[in-house]
Amino acid sequence: MAEVSIRKIVKEYEGGVQAVKGIDLDIADHEFVVLVGPSGCGKSTTLRMIAGLEEITSGEILIDGDVVNDVPPRDRDIAMVFQNYALYPHMSVFDNMAFGLKLRKFPKDEIKRRVDEAARILDIVPLLERKPRALSGGQRQRVAMGRAIVRNPKVFLFDEPLSNLDAKLRVQMRTEIKKVHQTVRTTTVYVTHDQIEAMTLADRVVVMNGGVIEQVGTPNDLYHHPATRFVAGFIGSPAMNFLPCRVQDGANGGLAVRVTDTIVVPIPPARADRYGAFKGRDMVLGLRPEHLFEYHEQGKPNWTRIDLPVDVVEPMGMETMVHFFVEGAPVCARVDPATHAAPGETMPLTADLNQMHLMEPDTGRVV
Amino acid sequence: MSATTRENGRKAAVRRKTSLHNQRLWALWGSYIALGVFAVMFLVPPFYTLITSLKSSAEISAQTGSPWLVHHPTLENFWYLITYPNFQTYYLNSTIVTVLVVSVSMVISVLAAFSLSRMGFWGSQSLSTGVFLTYLVPPSLLFIPLFQIIGKIGLINNFWCLVILYPTLAVPFCTWIMIGYFSSIPKELDEAALIDGANYLQILWKIFIPVAMPGIIAATIFAFTVAWGAFLYPLAYLYTSNQMVLTVGIISDLIRGDVFQWGKIMAACLLASLPPIVIYAFLMDYYVAGLTAGATKG
Numbered sequence: 001m002a003e004v005s006i007r008k009i010v011k012e013y014e015g016g017v018q019a020v021k022g023i024d025l026d027i028a029d030h031e032f033v034v035l036v037g038p039s040g041c042g043k044s045t046t047l048r049m050i051a052g053l054e055e056i057t058s059g060e061i062l063i064d065g066d067v068v069n070d071v072p073p074r075d076r077d078i079a080m081v082f083q084n085y086a087l088y089p090h091m092s093v094f095d096n097m098a099f100g101l102k103l104r105k106f107p108k109d110e111i112k113r114r115v116d117e118a119a120r121i122l123d124i125v126p127l128l129e130r131k132p133r134a135l136s137g138g139q140r141q142r143v144a145m146g147r148a149i150v151r152n153p154k155v156f157l158f159d160e161p162l163s164n165l166d167a168k169l170r171v172q173m174r175t176e177i178k179k180v181h182q183t184v185r186t187t188t189v190y191v192t193h194d195q196i197e198a199m200t201l202a203d204r205v206v207v208m209n210g211g212v213i214e215q216v217g218t219p220n221d222l223y224h225h226p227a228t229r230f231v232a233g234f235i236g237s238p239a240m241n242f243l244p245c246r247v248q249d250g251a252n253g254g255l256a257v258r259v260t261d262t263i264v265v266p267i268p269p270a271r272a273d274r275y276g277a278f279k280g281r282d283m284v285l286g287l288r289p290e291h292l293f294e295y296h297e298q299g300k301p302n303w304t305r306i307d308l309p310v311d312v313v314e315p316m317g318m319e320t321m322v323h324f325f326v327e328g329a330p331v332c333a334r335v336d337p338a339t340h341a342a343p344g345e346t347m348p349l350t351a352d353l354n355q356m357h358l359m360e361p362d363t364g365r366v367v
Numbered sequence: 368m369s370a371t372t373r374e375n376g377r378k379a380a381v382r383r384k385t386s387l388h389n390q391r392l393w394a395l396w397g398s399y400i401a402l403g404v405f406a407v408m409f410l411v412p413p414f415y416t417l418i419t420s421l422k423s424s425a426e427i428s429a430q431t432g433s434p435w436l437v438h439h440p441t442l443e444n445f446w447y448l449i450t451y452p453n454f455q456t457y458y459l460n461s462t463i464v465t466v467l468v469v470s471v472s473m474v475i476s477v478l479a480a481f482s483l484s485r486m487g488f489w490g491s492q493s494l495s496t497g498v499f500l501t502y503l504v505p506p507s508l509l510f511i512p513l514f515q516i517i518g519k520i521g522l523i524n525n526f527w528c529l530v531i532l533y534p535t536l537a538v539p540f541c542t543w544i545m546i547g548y549f550s551s552i553p554k555e556l557d558e559a560a561l562i563d564g565a566n567y568l569q570i571l572w573k574i575f576i577p578v579a580m581p582g583i584i585a586a587t588i589f590a591f592t593v594a595w596g597a598f599l600y601p602l603a604y605l606y607t608s609n610q611m612v613l614t615v616g617i618i619s620d621l622i623r624g625d626v627f628q629w630g631k632i633m634a635a636c637l638l639a640s641l642p643p644i645v646i647y648a649f650l651m652d653y654y655v656a657g658l659t660a661g662a663t664k665g
Contacts, residue, residue: 053558074564086555090577099573100563147563 002064002077002154002187003029004050009059011045019045021211022059032181032188036198037208037234044159046208047191051157052076063154074103079148080157083164085140087132087147093119094128097146111150118149121183122176138169142176149184156181158190162197174200195235199223207231229364232286232357238321241292241331244361245285247278257285257356260327265304268354275358278367286357286366289321292333294341295348303350310341322347413640420444420633427629444634453608454635457616460526461595461639464612467530468594472537473587479538480545481571485557495546502539509535510603517604526610532600537593541586548582549575584650595643613639 004027011020020042027033035043048054050061052073060067068076079100087096094115101111119125122142132140141161148156161177162170178201181188192198198205199219207214207222207230215227219235226232232240243259247267250256255267255275267275295305308331314321315337322341324331333349341347359366419427421440432438448454482488483495513532514523522528552575560570576583598614605611608620617635621628 051558051562053561073558073561074566078562080559080562082555082559084553084555086553086559088556088560088574088578099560099565103564103569147559151563 003027003062004155004187004189005060005062005065006046006050007060007062009046009049009061010057011042011049011054012057018211020049023208023211023213025206025213025216027187027189029187030185032190032201032203033206034190034192034198034202034204035206035208036192036195037214038193041208042211043191043193043206043208047157047159047189050155050189051078051080077151077154078157079151079153079155080159081141081144081148081161083160085132085144085164087140087143089132092129092131093124093135093143093146096132096143097150100147100151114150114152115146118146121149121180122146137165138173141165141173145177145180149180152184152186154187156186156188156190158188160192161190162192162194170197177201196237199235205235207234209234226286226357226366228366229284229286229359232359232366236288238289238332238334240286240288240357241329242359243285243287243326243329243331244282246280246282247275247358248280255279257283257353257358259285263306263326265306265351265353267356270354271356274367278358282361283367284359284361286359287351287353288355289332289334291352291355292331292335293350293352294333294335294339295350303352306349306351307346308349310343310345310347313339313341313343413637416633416636419629420637422630424628424630444630445638447631448635448638453616453620454638456609457611457613457620458638460610460616461612461614462642464526464529464533465591465594465642468533468537469587469590471530472534472541472590472594473583475534476538476541476545476586476590477571477576477583479542480549481567481575483542484546484549485570485575486567498539498542498546502543506536507599510599514603523604524606524610526601526605526612528604529594529597529601529612532604533590533594533597536597537590541590544586544589545579545582548579548585552578588646588650591646592643 004025006023006025008022008024009020010018010022012018019040023042023046025033035046037043045054049056050063052068052071056069060069062068063076063078088099091099097115097118098111101114106114115128116125119128122145124139124142124146127135127139127143132143135143141164144161158177162173165173174197177190181201190197190201199222202219204216205219205222206216209230214234215222215231217225222231222235226235226240229242233242245257245259248256248258248264250264250266254269255272256264257267258264295303308324308326310322311325312323314323318337319334320337320339320341322333322335322339324333324347335341339347357366415435418435418437421437421442421444423439423441423443426437426439479498483491483498513535517523517528517532522531556574556578557570560574565573596614601612601615605615608616611619613635617632617639621632621635
């Protein structure tokens with residue numbers, strides 16, 4: 001088990017393209033950290049630099065306090081699980097898992113003990129004599145994890161390990177990975193582009209964009225207190241709604257956000273102090289779909305009613321997504337499945353502005 | 368769906384099936400005819416070789432009856448060759464040369480292909496292209512410069528010169544086949560092995576060679592074919608019986624002046640063809656798999 005520290009690491013490719021632009025990150029012992037972001041954000045490059053598979057242009061990587069910049073992958077005491085499993089096709093499951101231990105000249109009985117133990121944790125004992133081609137995708141990924149576990153390394157690195165699996169198996173394997181981490185407690189760095197994977201697995205999530213870290217925090221932190229518009233939009237599904245607005249004086253000396261001439265909503269007093277400084281400025285209002293509700297007279301009588309024409313209705317069983325447009329900007333509301341909303345009809349809505357976010361349009365910073 | 372629609376759908380399906388069936392039938396006929404023509408073209412010479420080898424010299428020179436039939440089959444030509452010391456020498460020389468050439472060529476080309484396709488050093492791309500370009504140089508162009516080199520190191524009329532010469536012909540193509548094969552192995556496999564603790568030689572030995580075995584067998588067969596069947600180089604570089612290999616030994620020993628010992632020549636050809644036939648028969652599947660590797664995403 002170990003701590004991993006990243007100090008101002010930069011990865012620059014030939015031609016001056018910077019994939020990672022000087023990021024800092026500290027990962028605690030036993031921690032499960034997920035790097036998440038869109039394609040090309042530098043998350044996989046960062047992971048590969050930790051693994052030693054990619055040279056670092058500048059900066060430092062420390063594992064357990066030792067700088068490992070020039071240490072080859074085999075001496076970093078890490079294990080990695082790849083997206084395409086990377087199992088050795090000519091070896092049995094047992095040999096795949098034992099390969100690293102054999103290279104490190106472990107005694108035969110110790111190798112067998114470790115492989116059996118990992119196979120038991122991953123529930124692949126009956127598969128030990130099979131070749132990878134005789135395994136399903138999920139089983140192969142389990143073997144790849146087993147290969148990592150048997151070495152008992154300081155750090156586990158996962159590079160989008162579930163991307164090749166179908167949706168159902170992905171959910172199942174996600175739980176397996178979490179269970180394995182709870183059992184072995186090895187420090188883990190996990191890369192994914194799937195924010196749900198990031199939220200469900202991580203102790204802390206690192207959101208990356210364009211080679212820099214946008215925000216680091218617990219899943220709840222990122223969800224409820226995003227630091228930037230990018231994080232607010234990336235975390236959460238369906239994504240947060242963004243509406244251009246202006247902060248202005250409201251009734252009774254309070255503040256209000258004006259989205260359109262007809263949509264002016266009072267800002268709750270609890271938030272007025274924070275947003276007072278932005279009075280008269282153009283801002284972006286961020287509101288998650290679950291904070292928009294169908295308006296009921298008896299339900300929340302003091303909340304402002306907004307009538308919007310319904311564009312698309314998506315019933316999901318336990319909830320229904322209703323899509324609208326406000327001055328060309330798409331808006332989604334997650335409402336009760338009992339709704340009678342129908343495309344083309346007007347639907348009365350209300351919003352819980354205690355959950356609102358206000359962002360600067362030019363910097364994207366959440367204020 | 369109404370009954371009419373269903374009926375129309377069924378008719379369309381039948382039409383489509385008939386049309387596909389006809390197309391397939393034509394394609395099959397075409398294939399069989401083309402294959403038949405090629406089979407005859409390629410199998411007639413070895414068949415003629417076989418029947419001539421089973422005839423006595425008297426029957427061959429009599430020129431009576433059909434030349435395609437054997438009236439008094441005999442193994443005397445084969446027996447003569449098997450017990451003929453020169454032929455044994457040629458066979459032994461060919462075997463030594465081939466085993467060494469295949470070994471040397473494969474060691475060089477597997478190492479070269481691995482480093483060129485996987486180690487990503489500066490200039491590796493240009494070197495890969497260069498390897499392929501050397502294969503395009505006709506061997507006959509290298510005759511004179513190589514003769515001078517071999518002369519200088521004192522190996523003219525010594526079959527060891529072939530052990531040096533043949534790899535120059537075999538290595539570029541073998542390397543090229545192996546580069547293609549190694550490139551089709553996912554990069555993550557060597558990365559996983561690196562993390563597991565392997566060095567590059569261990570990756571090559573424990574991962575790449577077993578995984579790329581079809582490609583290695585394809586390249587081995589090619590090197591074997593070059594070494595076993597080459598004619599021009601031994602003809603030019605060797606001139607005494609004790610140094611000759613099969614290809615030149617047969618014609619220089621069994622054609623004396625204007626006397627062609629056809630029965631023995633044909634028997635010698637058949638005996639010389641045995642090793643390639645056996646090797647091709649056993650390894651043909653690997654050979655095809657090796658040559659077509661990387662053609663589609665696996």
